[in-house]
Amino acid sequence: MRNKTREISIGNLKIGSNNPIPIQSMTNTDTTNIDTTIKQIHELEEAGCEIIRISAPTIEAAKALKEIKEKINIPLVADIHFDYKIALEAAKHADKLRINPGNIGDKEKIKLVVDAAKENKIPIRIGVNLGSLEKDIFQKYGYTAEAMVESALRHIKILENLNFHDIVVSLKASDVNIMVDAYRLFAKKSNYPLHLGVTEAGSKFSGTIKSAIGIGTLLEEGIGDTIRVSLSDNPTEEVKVAKQILKTLGLKNSGIEITSCPTCARSQINVIKIVEKLENQTEKIKKPVHVAVMGCAVNGPGESKKSDIGIVGAPDSNLLYKKGEIVTRIKDDDILDVLLKEIDKF
Helix, strand or coil, rough: CCCCCCCCEECCCCCCCCCCCCEEEECCCCCCCHHHHHHHHEEEEEEEECEEEEEECCHHHHHHHHHHHHHCCCCCCCCCCCHHHHHHHHHHCCCEEEHHHHCCCCCHHHHHHHHHHHHCCEEEEEEEHHHHHCHHHHHHHCCCCCHHHHHHHHHHHHHHHCCCCCCEEEEEEEHHHHHHHHHHHHHHHHHCCCCCCCCCCHHHHHHHHHHHHHHHHHHHHHCCCEECCCCCCCCHHHHHHHHHHHHCCCCCCCCEEEECCCCCCHHHCCCHHHHHHHHHHHHCCCCCEEEEEEHHHHHHHHHHHCCCCEEECCCCCEEEEECCEEEEEEEEHHHHHHHHHHHHHH
16 A cells, blocks of 8 residues: 655656656766657667656756756756855756755855745755765664664754745665665654665666565555666666566556566577567557567466467477467567567557
8 A cells, every 4th residue: 555645846847645656767968968768768769768867967957957958858857066156046947846955055146046946836855865975974874774863853944944845855775674764763753755876876777676576575565656766777777677667566557568478498488588579569558558579388387378479389380378378389589579569450
């Protein structure tokens, strides 16, 4: 059961409460290189990204957000650190600001940023990171979940004192156990919506595993309102992993879902090769279609009957299933083409 949180609008999306959990990613281009940044965002949109975050380290980068925003189709989050003037400029163009109020400066500067967010009717995400805790909090708690939660509550209090409540919170750590504990603890103390992520998760391989465990554990417990997978890789890979996490937990029903066996001596077809090609050629499909690719008759018929389309390896010719029924037999060399044609019919 989903943890009940406040509903917050980010552009044309709503997060929190019982709204679907959108996937976020972040550009890694030079923001002032507008054409390159837009191109990458379009690629991410096509992959399934639903919210994009862009770093604005300079005034020039913040000004570039205007043209970028005009040429993309998903909500834009401006990532700001330290300089309140950059935040003021970004607030004119972004759908959300990602700041830590305590890093912006004195109370007057923070108020100016909050006023700009109010004027433009955009929320603020407070992003707590285990690696950049305030000195006094770190001295009190060290690198712990308690430290992260106290930091988040401190930043929230600053905004609440300025009568601002359109807040999203993240508590990211590269240590999965601390990250999970921090979100659990915060969820008990506050109902602000939560942006989930394991920060600095690492390469595509290790980062995928860390993110699946950390984000997946919390989502399974009903905690989390939007997610971002952080990988040292092309950002489109982040979106693919995030989609798979949501699909695996039954929280997203879109795209091709493939059930396939790990193969063994009984396999009658090259499952690994077929699945690899099938995933590559169907990754942009949005409609939900469940496909089973099974090497033999032991588990193959059962999995294929549960799927929209299934192939079961068999001597001489392979069985093609549609909606639980065998419809024909096909040769090894025709498997991929037949599966793609059947998927296209859906």
